[in-house]
Amino acid sequence: MTKPLVLLWTDGAEPYARAIAAAGLGDRLRVEIVPRAGTPDEAMLAETAALLSWGPPPGTLDRMPKLRFVQALTAGVEHWLARADLRADLPLSCARGTHRVQMPENILGALFHITKPYAAIAADNAAQRWTRRVSSTLAGKTLGILGLGAIGAELARKAAALEMRVVGTKRGMAEVPHVAQVFGPDGTDEVLAQSDFVVLLLPATPDTENFMNAARLAKMQKTAWLLNFGRGALIRDEDLIAAVREGTIAGAVLDVFRTEPLPSNHPFWGEEKIMVLPHIGGLHPQRDEMVAALLVENLQRFVDGRPLSQLVDREAGY
Numbered sequence: 001m002t003k004p005l006v007l008l009w010t011d012g013a014e015p016y017a018r019a020i021a022a023a024g025l026g027d028r029l030r031v032e033i034v035p036r037a038g039t040p041d042e043a044m045l046a047e048t049a050a051l052l053s054w055g056p057p058p059g060t061l062d063r064m065p066k067l068r069f070v071q072a073l074t075a076g077v078e079h080w081l082a083r084a085d086l087r088a089d090l091p092l093s094c095a096r097g098t099h100r101v102q103m104p105e106n107i108l109g110a111l112f113h114i115t116k117p118y119a120a121i122a123a124d125n126a127a128q129r130w131t132r133r134v135s136s137t138l139a140g141k142t143l144g145i146l147g148l149g150a151i152g153a154e155l156a157r158k159a160a161a162l163e164m165r166v167v168g169t170k171r172g173m174a175e176v177p178h179v180a181q182v183f184g185p186d187g188t189d190e191v192l193a194q195s196d197f198v199v200l201l202l203p204a205t206p207d208t209e210n211f212m213n214a215a216r217l218a219k220m221q222k223t224a225w226l227l228n229f230g231r232g233a234l235i236r237d238e239d240l241i242a243a244v245r246e247g248t249i250a251g252a253v254l255d256v257f258r259t260e261p262l263p264s265n266h267p268f269w270g271e272e273k274i275m276v277l278p279h280i281g282g283l284h285p286q287r288d289e290m291v292a293a294l295l296v297e298n299l300q301r302f303v304d305g306r307p308l309s310q311l312v313d314r315e316a317g318y
Contacts (some may be wrong), residue, residue, distance in 0.1 A: 002029075002047075002154070003028060003029055003030045004029055004030070004049035004050065004066075004068075004302075004303070005029070005030050005031075005032060005044070005047045005049055005050075005066075006020065006029050006030070006031045006032070006048075006049065006050045006051075006052070006299065007032050007034065007040060007045075007048040007050070007051050007052070007053075008031060008032070008034070008052050008056075008158060009034045009036065009038075009040065009043065009051060009052065009053040009056060010031045010035075010036050010052060010053060010073065011035055011036045011037075012288060013033045013052075014126060014189045014288050014289075015288040015292045016052060016288070016292045016295055017031055017033060019289070019292035019293065019295065019296045020295075020296060020299065023296045023299075023300065024313060025245060025296065025299055025300065026305070029049050029050075029299060029303065032044055032048075033127065036053075036054060036134065038197055039220050045060070045063045045064050045295055046064070046065060046066065047066060048066060048067055048071075049066050049067060049068050049113055049302075049316045050067075050068060050069050050070075050071070050298075050299060050302060051064070051067060051069075051070045052070075052071045052073065052278045052295055053071075053079060054072075054073050054074070054075070055072075055079055055083075058084065058260070058285070059084075059085055059131075059210065060068045060084065060085065061083065061085040061086060061087070061090070062085045066088075066148070067309055068093050068302065069090070069091040069092070069093065069298065069302060070086075070090060070091070070093070071093050071095075071295050071298055072092060072093065072094045072095060072312075073095055073144075073291055073296070074094065074095055074096075074202060075093060075094050075095050075096045075098070075099060075282070075318075076203060076231055076318070077094045077098075077312050077317075077318065078192060078205070078231070079201075080092055080182040080205040080312075080318065081312070081314065081317060082229060088314070091308050092311070092312045092314075093298050093308050093309065093310045093312065094312050094318070095291050095294060096149075096150060096308070096318075097150045097294070097310065097311045098282070098287060098290040098291050098294065099151055099282035100150050100151055100154050100280065100286070101154070102281070102282055102283065102287070103150060103154075103155075103281045103282050104155040104158050105149045105158075106229070106255070106277075106280055106281050107155055107160070107199055107227060107229055107281075107283075108155075108158060108162075110227055110255075111138055111143075111197060111227075111276075112138075112309055113139055113253070113275070114197070114225055114251070114253065115132040115136045115137065116135045117133060117134075117135060120133060121133060122311055125157040125167050125176070136223075138159075138163075138164055138263050139162060139163035139164065140160050140163065140164075140165075141164055141165070141169075141196040141197065142164070142165045142166070142167060142194050142195045142196050142197075142198065142265070143155075143156075143159045143164045143165070143166050143195060143196070143197050143304075144166075144167050144168060144178045144191040144192065144194060144195030144197065144198045144199065145166065145167075145168035145169075145179075145191075145199050145201060146168065146169050146188060146198065146199065146200050146202055146211075146230075147169065147170070147200065147201035147202040147203070147230060148168040148169065148170035148176050148179065148182065148199065148201075149170075149201065151201055151229075152168060152170075152175070152176075152199075152201070153176050153178075153179075153203045155199065155201075156168070156176060156177070156179050157178045158176035159178070159179065165180050166178060166179045167178060167179065167180055167181045167182075167183070167190075167191050167194055167195065168181075168182060168183070168191060168308040169182070169183045169184065169185055169187055169191055170182050170183075170184070171184070171185065171316075172184075181194075188216070189216070192216060192220045192224075193219055193220070193221070195220070195221070196221065196223065196225070197224065197227060198220060198223050198224060198226050198227065199227045199228075200212065200226070200227065200228040200229065200230040200235070201229060201230045202230045202231070202234055203230070203231065203316075203317055203318035204230075204234070204317070205316070205317035205318065206230035206317070207317075208231075208233070208234055209234075210233070210234075210235070210236040211234045211235070212226065212228075212234045212235045212236065212239070213232055213239050214236070214239040214243070217239060217240065217243040217248055217249060218243075218248055220248070220249050221248065221249075222224050222248065222249065223250050224249050224304065225239070225249065225250050225251050225252060225253065226249055226251075226252040226253075226259060227252070227253045227254075228252070228253075228254045228255060228256055229255045229256065229281045230256060231256055232254075232256040232257040232258040232259075232260070233258055234256075235254075236239040237258070237267075237268070239265075239276070240252060241267055241268070241274075243269060244271055244273040244274055245271075248259065250273065251273035251274065251275075252273065252275070253274075253275045253277065254268065254274065254275065254276055254277065255277040255279055255280060255281045257276075257279075259289065260279055261278070262276060290314070293310065294310060297309050298310075316317075
């Protein structure tokens with residue numbers, strides 16, 4: 001009996017191949033590796049049963065009749081859901097949970113950047129200049145998290161250790177440890193009004209397109225900062241620029257954008273109160289190993305005929 005083919009269509013596939021072998025799945029599956037810019041031959045596409053990929057060229061999935069599941073390399077899957085060749089019955093698993101550690105740390109780094117004058121002190125050092133500066137505290141401030149998923153819950157835990165008060169939104173409004181108040185999506189305005197810092201961790205869906213517009217920015221405190229580590233489309237760019245210029249909010253730290261890399265002529269670059277980060281949120285040296293562990297779990301489930309982990313809810317969009 002021919003073993004099902006797993007196609008690792010990505011650069012740096014070695015950690016994934018090693019993890020599959022270490023799990024003893026080599027006896028039940030065969031693995032093929034193709035670089036991200038490469039093109040599998042038609043025979044390979046025809047035999048592929050499981051696919052790990054950032055996203056193959058349009059129409060490719062139609063040439064994979066034996067494909068039984070797709071493992072995305074990212075938590076956000078809007079680019080997969082927009083594909084015309086993604087069959088309605090094809091299971092799609094996302095990399096949800098693989099950013100649980102690094103993303104909250106980078107968000108906390110942004111909060112420390114806002115409240116601690118280390119950037120200014122570095123400039124003083126370069127100029128050999130002694131300038132006394134005063135930090136403001138995070139303790140006692142309110143952190144609002146729009147999107148209390150795995151990342152948001154971990155961020156709340158770490159923020160609470162810094163003596164911050166945490167509020168946020170979550171579908172279903174279930175209690176979340178270390179969060180003082182959990183609101184449903186209709187409680188967004190209340191979170192905005194209470195928070196000294198607002199973190200966007202929402203997925204990109206039709207309902208969240210331009211979520212932070214002029215009306216919602218006006219609900220924030222004038223001293224509050226907006227941090228976007230979710231998706232670039234959550235913010236209406238021109239409304240945010242107007243809000244920081246007019247003093248509607250204090251400023252913003254952005255790690256995600258509609259177009260990446262951010263074009264050199266984008267007005268975000270020229271705004272003193274907007275910090276542009278080069279999409280560093282979830283990147284870390286062990287990320288491939290973490291996604292590989294998820295892939296192995298799903299391959300084990302696949303060969304055993306069990307439901308896959310981290311399946312995408314097509315209706316919800318994540």
